[in-house]
Amino acid sequence: MLEQGADPIGADGQDLQSISQYGRLNLVGALTATPSEPPPPPPLVVKAPEALSISINNSIVSLTWNYSGDQGAIAGFRVERESWNAKRNRWQSLSSWDVLDPTATAFEDSSANGEVHYRVGSIQQSDGSLFWSGWSDNITVAGSGGGKGGGKGGGKPNK
Numbered sequence: 001m002l003e004q005g006a007d008p009i010g011a012d013g014q015d016l017q018s019i020s021q022y023g024r025l026n027l028v029g030a031l032t033a034t035p036s037e038p039p040p041p042p043p044l045v046v047k048a049p050e051a052l053s054i055s056i057n058n059s060i061v062s063l064t065w066n067y068s069g070d071q072g073a074i075a076g077f078r079v080e081r082e083s084w085n086a087k088r089n090r091w092q093s094l095s096s097w098d099v100l101d102p103t104a105t106a107f108e109d110s111s112a113n114g115e116v117h118y119r120v121g122s123i124q125q126s127d128g129s130l131f132w133s134g135w136s137d138n139i140t141v142a143g144s145g146g147g148k149g150g151g152k153g154g155g156k157p158n159k
Contacts, residue, residue, distance in 0.1 A: 044073030048131040076100035084115035
């Protein structure tokens with residue numbers, strides 16, 4: 001509290017809340033003032049993953065991404081894959097996996113086949129809401145093909 005007549009703003013913007021206009025500390029006001037509650041912390045920020053990148057090696061698709069939101073606000077990430085259906089001329093066959101590690105920035109998929117694309121969503125800790133990246137570029141994954149078939153078989157047995 002300031003003494004009566006004290007100006008709360010001093011020269012050069014000095015804070016004079018506890019100093020009187022005479023340059024003395026107002027001890028009664030300073031000692032009896034009730035500290036105010038600290039402001040609440042800012043809310044945690046959930047963001048969509050960014051810079052989604054994909055690569056393929058030996059039919060294994062590797063995804064990487066960046067996450068710049070608050071890791072404490074998310075439970076982890078959901079990875080989704082869609083496959084192209086050429087007969088129906090549309091994306092379908094949605095597959096998804098939850099990566100329940102808020103520090104994760106990579107995922108590998110060894111079950112993809114044909115033309116596929118991916119997206120990654122951050123899973124909000126409080127209510128499970130998803131914040132999605134955009135879809136990746138389309139890539140074509142060659143399947144295992146099941147081998148080259150059996151041999152020709154044996155000839156007639158010798159007598």
